[in-house]
Amino acid sequence: MATEGHAAVAVAGAARRRVLFFPLPFQGHISPMFHLAGVLHARGFAVTVFYPDFFNAPDPSRHPAFDFVPVPDGRVGRGDGDGAGGDYLQATMASILALNRRCEAPFWQRLAALLESSGGDVACLVADAHLLTLMDVARRLGVPALALRTGSAASFRIFAAQPMLRDEGYLPARESELDAPVTVLPPAPYRVRDVTMTAGVGGHAQEQIYEIMSRAVAAVKTSSGLILNTFHALESAELAALRRDFDVPVFDVGPLHKLSPAGPAASLLRQDRGCLEWLDAQSPASVLYVSFGSIASMNAAELVETAWGIANSGHPFLWVLRPDLVRGGAAQQAAAVGLPDGFDTATRGRGAVVSWAPQDEVLAHRAVGGFWTHCGWNSTLESVCAGVPMLLRPCFGDQPGNARYAEHVWRVGLTLDTDGGGELERGKVESAIRRLMEGEDGAGMRRRAGELKSGAAECIAMAGSSCLSIDKLVNHILSL
Numbered sequence: 256m257a258t259e260g261h262a263a264v265a266v267a268g269a270a271r272r273r274v275l276f277f278p279l280p281f282q283g284h285i286s287p288m289f290h291l292a293g294v295l296h297a298r299g300f301a302v303t304v305f306y307p308d309f310f311n312a313p314d315p316s317r318h319p320a321f322d323f324v325p326v327p328d329g330r331v332g333r334g335d336g337d338g339a340g341g342d343y344l345q346a347t348m349a350s351i352l353a354l355n356r357r358c359e360a361p362f363w364q365r366l367a368a369l370l371e372s373s374g375g376d377v378a379c380l381v382a383d384a385h386l387l388t389l390m391d392v393a394r395r396l397g398v399p400a401l402a403l404r405t406g407s408a409a410s411f412r413i414f415a416a417q418p419m420l421r422d423e424g425y426l427p428a429r430e431s432e433l434d435a436p437v438t439v440l441p442p443a444p445y446r447v448r449d450v451t452m453t454a455g456v457g458g459h460a461q462e463q464i465y466e467i468m469s470r471a472v473a474a475v476k477t478s479s480g481l482i483l484n485t486f487h488a489l490e491s492a493e494l495a496a497l498r499r500d501f502d503v504p505v506f507d508v509g510p511l512h513k514l515s516p517a518g519p520a521a522s523l524l525r526q527d528r529g530c531l532e533w534l535d536a537q538s539p540a541s542v543l544y545v546s547f548g549s550i551a552s553m554n555a556a557e558l559v560e561t562a563w564g565i566a567n568s569g570h571p572f573l574w575v576l577r578p579d580l581v582r583g584g585a586a587q588q589a590a591a592v593g594l595p596d597g598f599d600t601a602t603r604g605r606g607a608v609v610s611w612a613p614q615d616e617v618l619a620h621r622a623v624g625g626f627w628t629h630c631g632w633n634s635t636l637e638s639v640c641a642g643v644p645m646l647l648r649p650c651f652g653d654q655p656g657n658a659r660y661a662e663h664v665w666r667v668g669l670t671l672d673t674d675g676g677g678e679l680e681r682g683k684v685e686s687a688i689r690r691l692m693e694g695e696d697g698a699g700m701r702r703r704a705g706e707l708k709s710g711a712a713e714c715i716a717m718a719g720s721s722c723l724s725i726d727k728l729v730n731h732i733l734s735l
């Protein structure tokens with residue numbers, strides 16, 4: 256671990272200080288927060304994690320070095336948020352807003368109690384940037400608050416640019432202009448659909464997402480610092496733009512999964528480690544890994560097209576089929592009943608299907624040669640750091656923008672052609688997999704992904720940019 260060398264040079268006094276953490280309770284936000292907590296713990300800070308105990312709660316027994324404070328309230332889960340309606344994207348947005356509201360009073364009580372008993376050792380709160388209300392609570396109680404943005408620097412620039420994108424007439428988006436280029440955010444290669452965060456016109460979700468993004472920007476502007484899970488070699492121009500546009504210190508401390516010992520303990524679901532043994536028996540760079548993160552979903556027809564595209568490509572594959580991946584009536588049994596008749600026979604001996612994988616280790620396995628991803632930021636970062644090229648099929652939020660960077664800036668990915676309509680078709684899936692795994696294009700992407708992997712390794716090495724940023728963050732926290 257790159258942090259081990261640094262543990263010995265923990266800044267004097269850090270051992271007496273405590274950093275509080277409050278992650279947003281979704282896997283893609285919890286993992287980087289726990290990794291960051293692990294990094295700061297290795298630098299000598301005591302760690303206390305606050306968490307809403309009604310939804311995606313972490314298991315304290317898996318993090319024996321950390322203290323935990325549950326923040327109780329009525330249920331707020333994805334789909335339970337006020338005004339959630341039937342749409343899962345809106346439901347997620349609604350749950351973020353509801354979480355802020357409902358946790359405000361109980362968080363105040365618990366933080367006040369901790370401050371009273373702690374003997375003045377609390378240095379700051381690090382909260383997910385989506386938790387503006389809770390950061391305000393901390394400040395009102397005299398605790399400085401830093402914001403962790405778990406997405407890329409480029410995606411946060413989209414958040415900050417929303418008012419300007421409205422002034423310039425790009426947003427609210429019109430159907431006929433979704434593929435028009437956005438020229439006001441150089442060097443980003445965005446089209447209008449990449450900056451809506453709904454990947455389309457959006458309707459009511461557009462206003463809800465606008466509110467979510469405005470609140471995240473306000474959280475950062477009023478914070479004592481912005482922490483980003485990215486690294487200089489990947490996003491130097493975007494980091495420079497954020498430093499220019501925001502009057503708070505910016506710490507690019509990623510890729511955090513490479514720096515922290517927290518690893519699999521941060522996973523909310525049990526990871527099926529048997530797939531690593533299956534990978535051991537496969538040839539180098541032969542396996543396509545398929546996973547769509549923890550939230551993205553597809554309908555039953557898309558599942559069928561995905562399955563036959565994979566089967567017809569002839570390539571070995573490891574597919575994460577989450578129990579809730581498929582929307583609709585049979586969702587909960589999708590892993591058991593969703594795969595089409597004949598799929599098993601057609602792929603016997605060259606495929607493995609699991610409900611949740613140790614993704615980081617899978618991507619680092621020598622047998623994996625490509626990753627079909629929904630382009631969540633953690634998945635994108637994990638793939639880049641493992642030198643694995645990607646087949647890109649973004650869904651919503653920051654994912655379309657991440658895909659544009661992967662394909663057009665870093666040139667380590669290939670977007671799955673869905674005819675602009677978003678529908679999957681088995682023939683296109685098959686040919687895209689072949690292009691990624693067999694062709695010249697794939698070889699070029701693999702080579703460039705390898706270069707980014709080296710860039711990441713340099714950033715997290717001793718005296719690399721990410722390690723220096725962590726040094727600065729430690730000193731900053733001690734100075735607050």
Ligand code: UDX
Nearest residue numbers: 283406546548549550575611612614615631632633634
């Ligand atoms: C969400 C958003 O979708 C994403 O765009 C945003 O940047 C963060 O929040 P999610 O959709 O879950 O996250 O995707 P991603 O960011 O890729 O995070 C998924 C995490 O789950 C990754 O760290 C990945 O390693 C892990 N994972 C995924 C597993 O551990 N096992 C699996 O089988 C699949």
